[in-house]
Amino acid sequence: MSNAYNRPDQLSPELRRRVLDTARRLGYPGPDPVARSLRTRKAGAVGLLLTENLSYAFRDPAAIGFLEGLALACEDAGTGLLLVPANPEREDVASVHRAGVDGFVVYSVPDDDPHLAAVLERPVPTVVCDQPDLGTVDRVGIDDRGAMYELAKHLIGLGHRRIGVVCMRLARDRNDGFVTPDRQHAAHFHVQRNRLSGLAEAFSEAGVDWSQVPVAERFDHNTASGASGAAQVLDRDPQITALICTSDVLALGAMTEAGRRGLRVPHDITVTGFDGIRAGEEAGLTTVRQPVLEKGRAAGKLLLDANERTRPRSVNLATELIIGKTSAPPRGGAEERWFGP
């Protein structure tokens, strides 16, 4: 029976035809995929854990790029891609247990997420993405810290010393306000923590007291958040010469807010982002471009590559500093050098 469907060489064409005929006549709908999976111990799918509110994943251009890359890798391998529902509100880990998959990809969830813990307990290969290196599972990511350090160096070189920052959420709880040094240090989102620490390092080296730099956090990730974060920072210190955002989406919002206040970018204020999304490119945003699609594809490849003996592996993809039209020396330029060391 099974052979008739999957192994035509194991039986004569005549018998095969007869089997298939009567199967049809009896209304047999073909082999059941679940039973097959149980027997062969292959689900033919990989799970993707996003944890975020799903709408986030489909609204954030970087997340979409990642998803596309991952989907491409899966398509190449002929495996399905299962989006595991992981509502961050109810801590319902059951969905992770219920997922019939051959492996997991975990994308940008907080360190302390119970869903992540549940995934790590499952006896299947896992690739974490934009997460700290756990040492036990594969990882793919970029050097967020180094890339942001480089961007900061660029701004320092231009002469900026008095800056403000808008960042994405640092933990699972909502905090739409300024970030304390403690919170910054203990941030559960690896990516945000490292970007901020890259900034802190560069500006500290340049003699800036990082603890005095206003850092506004926003829970939701959209341009409106970027705008309101920028507003909060500018209200606190209207003298800042540069507004550094930890994502392009936030930066685009920040630019809107700058415009609303009559500040011209980059003449009156410098604005920078992170990611290298299309809309940012069109706006000429100074940013760090990261290969989001490649990141997804690499995660998929890593997971689907059967070569077990080399695990765990860690892949760092290259980023590129894009100097656009939104960064320039501070207004007044050289006169303000005395802010420096």
Next chain:
Amino acid sequence: MSNAYNRPDQLSPELRRRVLDTARRLGYPGPDPVARSLRTRKAGAVGLLLTENLSYAFRDPAAIGFLEGLALACEDAGTGLLLVPANPEREDVASVHRAGVDGFVVYSVPDDDPHLAAVLERPVPTVVCDQPDLGTVDRVGIDDRGAMYELAKHLIGLGHRRIGVVCMRLARDRNDGFVTPDRQHAAHFHVQRNRLSGLAEAFSEAGVDWSQVPVAERFDHNTASGASGAAQVLDRDPQITALICTSDVLALGAMTEAGRRGLRVPHDITVTGFDGIRAGEEAGLTTVRQPVLEKGRAAGKLLLDANERTRPRSVNLATELIIGKTSAPPRGGAEERWFGP
């Protein structure tokens, strides 16, 4: 054993603790989801068939919106969403057979797609989206024909009689060129067929010989295709006063091409789209807005609603004609009225 995990009320706390303890000690990783699915006959996931090259799905704003809506419905119900790999090149239907799901959503695939046929043979509920009503399975969609008819009426009212059209692909084979009436009539993409037929009806009623209207087809769906399609139409008949595109993405490309030729929109030429995507809105595009997110959500709801006795159901969502800044009376306006009936 099973009870210890899932039915704590069926046994004493003491035994439960002992069972779980020894399970942990023996390295038992928790109940196997596949075996559970086999026994309970619930996979806890719905399959999504896209057929398109997957990158298409993640680049097309309308498709992303649909995906988001569907994902939201799934999240609400706590079910997973399985992206079924369906490479249009190799007719590999196995992936459909291998998918362990409780139902399928089929989104915008050609009528004659073998993957669609394979889905319909599976004994699970199915919802087709942007497809002809098959009568046997649930359907959700919009009135493409009527919406486009209405848009055409708007243009006819403005005085346009000499027009050109750029549309998305009509069948599985690549045809980056003009569309013959035959091909138009036999189009395998329900959505495109109906939009074109809505146009044909309206303009025929206005006395235009539809068979003479240049209709350029493009296989790939992006702004570059919109631009090249517009170029082809404008080369064929530089006198057209309106360029009707069957999607916003194509329309945005067409506007770029118009600009490249020194044609101002809408003064020199009217351009219209279809979908109501964000970028189109920002450009002030005249278009038909369709609720893509709602469409995805409706598809999910339909599929996950256990109420079997009312199947098959058919849902038509409302569309809205958006009159933007890209449509105006033809240059010369009233003088050209003699084109009319």
Next chain:
DNA sequence: TGAAAGGACCGTAACGGTTCAGAACCAATA
């Protein structure tokens, strides 16, 4: 002609859970 080899076909045992019937146990009541 007989033995060996090979191909076609068939029966059965897992895979790892869930479910359900019934056994075992305990306490309360006639």
Next chain:
DNA sequence: TATTGGTTCTGAACCGTTACGGTCCTTTCA
């Protein structure tokens, strides 16, 4: 003490498939 009722626990059947090994039949070659 026997009966009843209730709870806790145990064992077996089943979900539908694939893998494996065995039987049977045909062919080939000594």
